[in-house]
Amino acid sequence: MKIVVIGASGTIGRAVCAELKQRHEIVEVGATRGDFHVDATDLHSVERLFHDIGRVDAVVTTMGQVHFGPLAEMTADQFWIGLRNKLMGQVNVVLAAQHHVNDGGSFTLTSGILSDEPVRGGVNATTANLALEGFVRGAAIELPRGIRINIVSPTLLDESVEAYGAYFRGFETVSAKRVAIAYTRSVEGAQTGRVYRVGG
Numbered sequence: 001m002k003i004v005v006i007g008a009s010g011t012i013g014r015a016v017c018a019e020l021k022q023r024h025e026i027v028e029v030g031a032t033r034g035d036f037h038v039d040a041t042d043l044h045s046v047e048r049l050f051h052d053i054g055r056v057d058a059v060v061t062t063m064g065q066v067h068f069g070p071l072a073e074m075t076a077d078q079f080w081i082g083l084r085n086k087l088m089g090q091v092n093v094v095l096a097a098q099h100h101v102n103d104g105g106s107f108t109l110t111s112g113i114l115s116d117e118p119v120r121g122g123v124n125a126t127t128a129n130l131a132l133e134g135f136v137r138g139a140a141i142e143l144p145r146g147i148r149i150n151i152v153s154p155t156l157l158d159e160s161v162e163a164y165g166a167y168f169r170g171f172e173t174v175s176a177k178r179v180a181i182a183y184t185r186s187v188e189g190a191q192t193g194r195v196y197r198v199g200g
Contacts, residue, residue: 002027002056003187006040006093007063009033011159012110015176016060016183023188027053031063040089046096058187059097060108061090066125068167074124082128091135098143106148108186109136113155113200119167129153133195140193148192154179155199174199 001024007013008028017026028034029049036053039045040063050056064086067078090109097107114122115129136151143149156168158175182196 001025001058001187003058003060004029004050004053004056004097005060005062006030006038007061007110010062011157011176012154012179013062015180016062019177019180019184020060020187024057027056040092041084043092043096046092050097050100053100055100055102056097056105057102058106058108059093059101060183060187061093062110062183064089064110064128066122066128068121068125068164070121071123079124079127082124083131086125086128087131087135090132094135094139094149098147101147103145104147106150106187106192107139107143108183109149109151111151111153111195113153113171113197115153116197117171117200121167136195137193143192148186148190150186150191150194150196152179152182152186153195153197154182172199 003020003024004027005013005017006029008017009030029036029038038049066082066086094107111129111132114125118126136149139149156171156173158173179198182198
């Protein structure tokens with residue numbers, strides 16, 4: 001298969017590429033690095049990306065910035081970070097790429113454990129994650145031509161403990177390599193509308 005991975009230079013993205021490139025052709029996309037560059041918050045940028053890439057069999061998104069901080073101090077601009085980047089960045093990919101995915105192809109998006117287990121300071125992430133999971137469930141019954149869509153919801157990565165561990169006291173962690181297996185299940189499997197939860 002020809003698979004586009006958006007967010008390929010991130011921790012999860014690198015693990016997903018390493019897993020899938022053993023069997024498939026991988027097109028690595030990032031904001032500044034990779035075979036192609038895209039600003040996923042800009043629908044026109046995503047449309048140009050897939051016009052340039054052409055037909056594909058699967059699209060994986062592992063990108064998405066959110067704001068961590070106390071709700072009492074959060075501004076609307078800070079809250080928009082997760083909505084614009086993590087939520088609409090991935091929604092934009094589906095909106096634009098659905099016309100370039102081959103019959104029977106797939107999308108695999110990324111949410112996270114905070115959709116199930118909120119933490120202090122994580123309300124922006126919880127909101128974006130739950131909205132993404134709702135989008136996947138809704139899109140699964142509308143995507144044409146047998147195109148599937150699923151979402152992976154990982155817990156905190158081993159590789160991210162130094163940066164985010166203070167928010168996740170008491171949470172088990174998983175390796176990015178283990179998380180990548182869930183993306184393989186989505187890309188190479190047959191299910192749609194599913195949330196694949198990894199660790200927690």
